[in-house]
Amino acid sequence: MFSFFKSKKKPAEPNESAIPESESTSESESESIPEPESSSEPVSQPTPPESEPKTEATSFASKIRLGLSRTRQNLGKQLSGLFSGGKIDEDLYEELETILLTADTGVNATHQLLENLRKQVKKEDLTDATQLKKALQESLINLLEPLAQPLDTTTHEPFVIMITGVNGVGKTTSIGKLAKYFQSQGKSVLLAAGDTFRAAAREQLMTWGERNNVTVIAPDSDPNKKSDPAAIIFDAVNSAKARGIDIVLADTAGRLTTQLHLMEEIKKVKRVIGKAMPDAPHEVLLVLDANTGQNAVTQVQAFDEALGVTGLILTKLDGTAKGGVVAAIAGQYPQDPPALRFVGVGEGIDDLRPFDAKAFVEAMFD
Ligand SMILES: Nc1nc2c(ncn2[C@@H]2O[C@H](COP(=O)(O)OP(=O)(O)O)[C@@H](O)[C@H]2O)c(=O)[nH]1
Numbered sequence: 001m002f003s004f005f006k007s008k009k010k011p012a013e014p015n016e017s018a019i020p021e022s023e024s025t026s027e028s029e030s031e032s033i034p035e036p037e038s039s040s041e042p043v044s045q046p047t048p049p050e051s052e053p054k055t056e057a058t059s060f061a062s063k064i065r066l067g068l069s070r071t072r073q074n075l076g077k078q079l080s081g082l083f084s085g086g087k088i089d090e091d092l093y094e095e096l097e098t099i100l101l102t103a104d105t106g107v108n109a110t111h112q113l114l115e116n117l118r119k120q121v122k123k124e125d126l127t128d129a130t131q132l133k134k135a136l137q138e139s140l141i142n143l144l145e146p147l148a149q150p151l152d153t154t155t156h157e158p159f160v161i162m163i164t165g166v167n168g169v170g171k172t173t174s175i176g177k178l179a180k181y182f183q184s185q186g187k188s189v190l191l192a193a194g195d196t197f198r199a200a201a202r203e204q205l206m207t208w209g210e211r212n213n214v215t216v217i218a219p220d221s222d223p224n225k226k227s228d229p230a231a232i233i234f235d236a237v238n239s240a241k242a243r244g245i246d247i248v249l250a251d252t253a254g255r256l257t258t259q260l261h262l263m264e265e266i267k268k269v270k271r272v273i274g275k276a277m278p279d280a281p282h283e284v285l286l287v288l289d290a291n292t293g294q295n296a297v298t299q300v301q302a303f304d305e306a307l308g309v310t311g312l313i314l315t316k317l318d319g320t321a322k323g324g325v326v327a328a329i330a331g332q333y334p335q336d337p338p339a340l341r342f343v344g345v346g347e348g349i350d351d352l353r354p355f356d357a358k359a360f361v362e363a364m365f366d
């Protein structure tokens, strides 16, 4: 049933300096959208978030560390209490189980982690609790490693990426970040404003397009004219073919998995994209908000059933102290782990990174 695309190639890190996107403290949809009077107006650029070291490796690690600081404070504090000394006994395992569960790690992943830990304790004859921290980190890296399947966009031209997910998870924002990311790799990008439900969504993407010097195929700005998301994305793919564009990023309207007519609609959007280009979309990216905890797992299942999700983006890891949701996703599909393509660790344009299991675990607690 799962169709998670497995790519072995690791894309290069973006090396452009951070350009901020519009700042918004609210995550509610209506307030989160920048709404310029007209799309041709110049867009004000807020001050960049705190600057990071420029080398790729350190910049990646420090971004993730910064983004996961809430998780680290929460989890790190509890674990260091637990691992500070004493012997390894049933009480310790029980306490560890509680800590992991409350960090959104989920039942499956928590049990897998504990089982691995017990095996390691036995195999290496560990007796002291201080030795467990390293063992837990290693178990977590092993659990999360299979999720790290970077996206290879070189297989098709244009490479068409359809973005989907529930409302307010960060779809449109992630498209902006991805546009910048791909551009920094020397690729040309075209955006399709396929969220035709809200005029503001169109404006939000237009703003992004202007800021990044990227063409946006958008519906008519006349609110009285009804536009069809499938038709917009269809046009965008054709336009990208004609212009020799490398990557098409197609936005779609948010929807709940229980809104069956909207789930049918998104299936149609996907089918129509396939008419513009036989194998398209080449990637169906599901965007998940890390704050939704265990509900993220439900969303993966429902969207995958409808669309055949090939990759995930997990956003807003900076806004939660429960970064363990990544482990929950891994624990849910031990046989066929989904491809976690990118993680979002902030609102800045540079705050979306390819997932790296080791850097992630080290940022969770150390
Ligand atoms: N802190 C934080 N905020 C984010 C992140 N990704 C998106 N957001 C914010 O989430 C809100 C909703 O994003 P939007 O892209 O409009 O969601 P959409 O409805 O899925 O398109 C906006 O205020 C974004 O700035 C992230 O990684 N971290």
Ligand SMILES: [Mg+2]
Pocket: 171, 172, 173, 195, 201, 254
């Ligand atoms: Mg949106």
